[in-house]
Amino acid sequence: MDTGIIAGLLRQKSGQKIEVLGFQPVGGGSINAAYKVITTAAPFFLKVNRGAQAAPMFAAEVKGLNLLRRFSDFTIPQVINLHTQGNATYLLMEFIEAAGRGAGYWRELAVKLAGLHRQTADAFGLHHDNFIGSLPQANTKTADWPTFFARHRIAPMLKLAFDRNLVDKGFKRDVEAVLNRLTSMMPTEPPALLHGDLWSGNLMVDAAGAPCLVDPAVYYGHREMDLAFAHLFGGFSAEFYRAYAEVYPLEPGFEERLDLYNLYPLFVHLNLFGGSYFGQVNAIISRFT
Ligand code: ADP
DSSP states (O other), X not given: OOHHHHHHXXXXXXXXXXXXXXXXXXXXXXXXXXXXXXXXXXXXXXXXXXXXXHHHHHHHHHHHHXXXXXXOOSBOOOEEEEEEETTEEEEEXXXXXXXXXXXXXXXXXXXXXXXXXXXXXXXXXOSSOEEETTXXXXXXXXXXXXXXXXXXXXXXXXXXXXXXXSSOHHHHHHHHHHHHTGGGTSOOXXXXXXXXXXXXXGEEEOTTSOEEEOSOOOEEEOTHHHHHHHHHTXXXXXXXXXXXXXXXXXXXXXXXXXXXXXXXXXXXXXHHHOGGGHHHHHHHHHHHO
């Protein structure tokens, strides 16, 4: 790691001479190398990516973090600097010093997530595109949710999976048939501002024991997307779902349609991590065909 570059970025932002004392690798991410930067001032969190897409990916992450800071009450790390030099892009932000969960943690998460979801817009989508993991995510503004979900979430992932021979023509037709019937399967709701990648790895505890969100893929979507994804890989307590339903009730039948929303993260995982996710996608498509 280039200590000089990082010290320069910190100095640029703070105006103070901050010395970098070392880098401790931070695990848990799926895409980038991450470090705790130990300095003569506070520690910082650093993500480094040397891929061709790194600069637009991190730029979108910064926009997402800033949107969440502006439109929610969550603790969201403050971005310090974004810098590309040679083939490396560096994203520096405030380091969240994790404590144990406070007593009201899950309820607070529910209340703050409902608050985020009550932020609405005139269409589904967003004024800029971003990424889900390292895959592009189009946020083309669309009047209705089923069209947005089919056209800008599932169709691009299905095409990618087909082009990479991860799914065949027959399966593609089955998915398209399910997409054509979405309108009757998803309740109509106003566009809701979403975190967009809400799995437990992107949910932290701040120094005060309160929930903190990182690594977003924000857009205005159906709020059931965030809740379904939270279910998919687990790690969220039952208390969270109970409290959410109390402060911002869902239309009946969420449990039955949850898998439909999760077609998106599962297709993303199929494209990012390979064929082992096909079974899960296939099981959902068979259920709804
Ligand atoms: P990736 O983009 O590679 O998925 P993440 O942004 O999810 O990386 O970060 C990886 C891990 O680092 C997270 O799971 C979390 O535990 C930790 N982390 C993320 N942001 C911060 C931060 N600002 N301060 C401290 N730790 C963080």
